[in-house]
Amino acid sequence: MDHNTFLNSASAIVDQLKKVEGSDLTDFKNLKNFGVKVEEAMFKSTNGINTHKGLIFLILFVYREWLLNTDYSEISKSIKEFSKELTCDYTNPQNSAKLHTFGINDIRTFPLTGYETVFNFIDLIKENYWDEDKKTLYLIANIDDTTTIKRSDIKTLKFLQNRALEILNNYDERLADELDKFYVKNNISSGGIADVLTTANLILNLYGGKNAKIMD
Numbered sequence: 001m002d003h004n005t006f007l008n009s010a011s012a013i014v015d016q017l018k019k020v021e022g023s024d025l026t027d028f029k030n031l032k033n034f035g036v037k038v039e040e041a042m043f044k045s046t047n048g049i050n051t052h053k054g055l056i057f058l059i060l061f062v063y064r065e066w067l068l069n070t071d072y073s074e075i076s077k078s079i080k081e082f083s084k085e086l087t088c089d090y091t092n093p094q095n096s097a098k099l100h101t102f103g104i105n106d107i108r109t110f111p112l113t114g115y116e117t118v119f120n121f122i123d124l125i126k127e128n129y130w131d132e133d134k135k136t137l138y139l140i141a142n143i144d145d146t147t148t149i150k151r152s153d154i155k156t157l158k159f160l161q162n163r164a165l166e167i168l169n170n171y172d173e174r175l176a177d178e179l180d181k182f183y184v185k186n187n188i189s190s191g192g193i194a195d196v197l198t199t200a201n202l203i204l205n206l207y208g209g210k211n212a213k214i215m216d
Helices: 003-019 028-046 053-067 072-082 084-091 095-101 116-127 132-142 146-151 154-169 173-185 191-206
Strands: none
Touching (some): 003 053, 028 053, 053 191, 072 084, 116 132, 116 191, 132 154, 146 154, 146 191, 154 173
């Protein structure tokens, strides 16, 4: 993925979001089918490169609530109820089910818990002034990023989570830089972290009148 691919993908996703209305997403099947359309548009714009598949999944549940004029205080509860069908994925012998048996909370956990981690993050950001490093460290420490697992293993994920928490609790820019170098040296990517940060920003931008923005 390069800069142009990223921009093409983002543009294709936004174009699809502009075409849908809340009445088109009344049930889970509708949302799932629309998600497939958005993914197809993404892949077409990038010549088959997956740039935002995880992000598409995360933002669609939130975007649906906004289209349906769900009050900010009810978003979490509404998504949690709406996404119950996702639990069926854990009964199938696929990667998601396998990870679940190891106590790993994959991307489905976000809607299934009503985006609890994301809203907790938003509350923390409103209470604390954190620069981008601290925001990233918090998310690394608190999210089971499956991209990290794919690039390494569960043991490495746990190491990174613990190390990120240690650095955040006693912040030292030098230690944060060392962690960054560890990622580069070992060809590890916590791609899901950026998706979660973007989702949090989307929530605050859509409901901006009620919340302070995360991004500076």
